[in-house]
Amino acid sequence: MSYYDGMDAEEFSRLPHDNRMGDTITAVVLCMFFATVAVCLRLYTRHFILRGVWYDDYMALAGMIGMLSNGIVQCVHTGYGLGEHIYDIQDEKKLVQFFKLFYVMTITYNTTLMLVKFSLFLQYYRLIQEVPHYRIFYLATMAVVGGWLIAQEFALIFPCSPIEDYWTFRPDRKCLDGNLLGWMNAVGNIVTDLIILALPIPVVIALNLKKGRKWAVLGIFALGFFTCIVSICRMVFFAKLTDDLSYDLVPVAAWGEAESASGLICSALIALGPLIRRFSRHFTLVKKTTNTPPKYSQKYFGPMNPFSRHISNRGKSLSRTNGSRRPFDGSETELNHIDPERSRKTDGQDDGRSIRSTKSESSMPNLKLNLETGIKTIISTGNRDSINSQSLSMAPNGIVVKQVWSVRNREPDEEDG
Incomplete structure (x- = not known):
C-alpha cells in the first residue's frame, strides 16, 4: 500500500x-x-x-x-x-x-x-x-x-x-x-x-x-x-x-x-x-552581613570585646523568655529554666518566716574599674504580712523570687572568681 x-x-x-x-x-x-x-x-x-x-x-x-x-x-x-x-x-x-x-x-x-x-x-x-x-x-x-x-x-x-x-x-x-x-x-x-x-x-x-x-x-x-x-x-x-x-x-x-x-x-x-x-x-542575609566593614566589626563586635559577650549573653537570656521579663508563675519548671543552679543552694533562715534559699553571685566581666558586679537571686516564703513588709510581689502560692544587681569594691588581693 x-x-x-x-x-x-x-x-x-x-x-x-x-x-x-x-x-x-x-x-x-x-x-x-x-x-x-x-x-x-x-x-x-x-x-x-x-x-x-x-x-x-x-x-x-x-x-x-x-x-x-x-x-x-x-x-x-x-x-x-x-x-x-x-x-x-x-x-x-x-x-x-x-x-x-x-x-x-x-x-x-x-x-x-x-x-x-x-x-x-x-x-x-x-x-x-x-x-x-x-x-x-x-x-x-x-x-x-x-x-x-x-x-x-x-x-x-x-x-x-x-x-x-x-x-x-x-x-x-x-x-x-x-x-x-x-x-x-x-x-x-x-x-x-x-x-x-x-x-x-x-x-x-x-x-x-x-x-x-x-x-x-x-x-x-x-x-x-x-x-x-x-x-x-x-x-x-x-x-x-x-x-x-x-x-x-x-x-x-x-x-x-x-x-x-x-x-x-x-x-x-x-x-x-x-x-x-x-x-x-x-541572599538577604549575605547582603546584610556585607554592609559592615570587617575591621570595624572585629574592633567593636569581635569575640574579644567584653561588651559583645555581655550583649550576646543578655540576648540569649531574653530569647529564653521570649524577649520579655514575665513575672514568676510559681512553677518549678520556670524556675529551673531561668536559674537552674541557684535553686539547689540554701543559705539560712530569717525568723522562721523568710528563707533566703538561693544566694549566689554570678560574676560579670572585669572592666578594669576595680569593681565586681553580680546578680543576687532571693527566693522568699512566708505569710503575706511578712512578705508585704519587704515590698515584694508575691505569687499565689506564697513564693517570691527577686533578682538584685550588686556592685562592690574588690580588694586588691582578691583573685578573679
Missing part, C-alpha cells in the same frame, strides 16, 4: 517534500528538560525542606515518567515517518510501524495527562481537606472527572477489535471513528482542566489572608490555566488534520507534549514556595 499510487512521476515531483523531524525533536526535548527540572525541584523541596512527600508528589513523579515516555516515543516516531509527508512513506512496513507508534503515542499522551490531573487533584485536596462540606463535594467531583479520564483511556487502548486492525487496514475492520474519538479527547481535556483548576478558588477566597497575600495565592493557582491555553492550541491544530496525517500530526503531537509539561511545571511552581523563600532569605 502506498499513498502515491496512481500518481505519475511529474505530478509527484511537484508535491512538497519537506520534513518536520527537526521541529518535533526540538520541541519535545525542550518540554522534557523544563518539566523534568521542575518536578525534581518539587521533590527536593518536599523531601529535604518540608520533610514530607505525599501522594500528589508520587503522582507528579509518575506523570514525569509518562511525559518522558511520550517524548521518547515521538522522537523514535520521526524515524518511521513522523514529520514526513504521507506520500513520501513508500515502504509499506514503515507505514505499518508509523501507525503502531501512533497508537502507542496516543496512549502515553492520555496516560500522562491523566496522572498529571490526578496530581493536581490531590495537591489541591491538601488545601481544602479542612473544610468538611466542601471536601465531600471535591471528592465527588474528583470521582466523576476520574471516571471520565479512565473511560477515555480505555477508548484509546481499545479503538479497534481486535487492536491489530488499527494498523492493518483490513476492509472489514471494526474500529471507532478516529475523528470523533479525537474531538472527544480534546474537548474533554479542556473541560476537566477547567474543573480541576476552578475547584480550589472558593476555598482560597475564603481563607483568612491579607488581600495582597490572597491575590498572590490566586495568581499561583491561575498559572494552571496556562495548561488550558496549551490544550486549546492543540485542539486548533487537531482541527487542521488532513489526509497527510504524518506531516500534519507534528504540531498536534508537540502541543500534546507541551500540555503535559505545562501541567507538571504549574503544579511544581505551587510547591516551590519554601525553596524560593529559603534561597531569598540566604
Whole structure:
C-alpha cells in the first residue's frame, strides 16, 4: 500500500517534500528538560525542606515518567515517518510501524495527562481537606472527572477489535471513528482542566489572608490555566488534520507534549514556595552581613570585646523568655529554666518566716574599674504580712523570687572568681 499510487512521476515531483523531524525533536526535548527540572525541584523541596512527600508528589513523579515516555516515543516516531509527508512513506512496513507508534503515542499522551490531573487533584485536596462540606463535594467531583479520564483511556487502548486492525487496514475492520474519538479527547481535556483548576478558588477566597497575600495565592493557582491555553492550541491544530496525517500530526503531537509539561511545571511552581523563600532569605542575609566593614566589626563586635559577650549573653537570656521579663508563675519548671543552679543552694533562715534559699553571685566581666558586679537571686516564703513588709510581689502560692544587681569594691588581693 502506498499513498502515491496512481500518481505519475511529474505530478509527484511537484508535491512538497519537506520534513518536520527537526521541529518535533526540538520541541519535545525542550518540554522534557523544563518539566523534568521542575518536578525534581518539587521533590527536593518536599523531601529535604518540608520533610514530607505525599501522594500528589508520587503522582507528579509518575506523570514525569509518562511525559518522558511520550517524548521518547515521538522522537523514535520521526524515524518511521513522523514529520514526513504521507506520500513520501513508500515502504509499506514503515507505514505499518508509523501507525503502531501512533497508537502507542496516543496512549502515553492520555496516560500522562491523566496522572498529571490526578496530581493536581490531590495537591489541591491538601488545601481544602479542612473544610468538611466542601471536601465531600471535591471528592465527588474528583470521582466523576476520574471516571471520565479512565473511560477515555480505555477508548484509546481499545479503538479497534481486535487492536491489530488499527494498523492493518483490513476492509472489514471494526474500529471507532478516529475523528470523533479525537474531538472527544480534546474537548474533554479542556473541560476537566477547567474543573480541576476552578475547584480550589472558593476555598482560597475564603481563607483568612491579607488581600495582597490572597491575590498572590490566586495568581499561583491561575498559572494552571496556562495548561488550558496549551490544550486549546492543540485542539486548533487537531482541527487542521488532513489526509497527510504524518506531516500534519507534528504540531498536534508537540502541543500534546507541551500540555503535559505545562501541567507538571504549574503544579511544581505551587510547591516551590519554601525553596524560593529559603534561597531569598540566604541572599538577604549575605547582603546584610556585607554592609559592615570587617575591621570595624572585629574592633567593636569581635569575640574579644567584653561588651559583645555581655550583649550576646543578655540576648540569649531574653530569647529564653521570649524577649520579655514575665513575672514568676510559681512553677518549678520556670524556675529551673531561668536559674537552674541557684535553686539547689540554701543559705539560712530569717525568723522562721523568710528563707533566703538561693544566694549566689554570678560574676560579670572585669572592666578594669576595680569593681565586681553580680546578680543576687532571693527566693522568699512566708505569710503575706511578712512578705508585704519587704515590698515584694508575691505569687499565689506564697513564693517570691527577686533578682538584685550588686556592685562592690574588690580588694586588691582578691583573685578573679
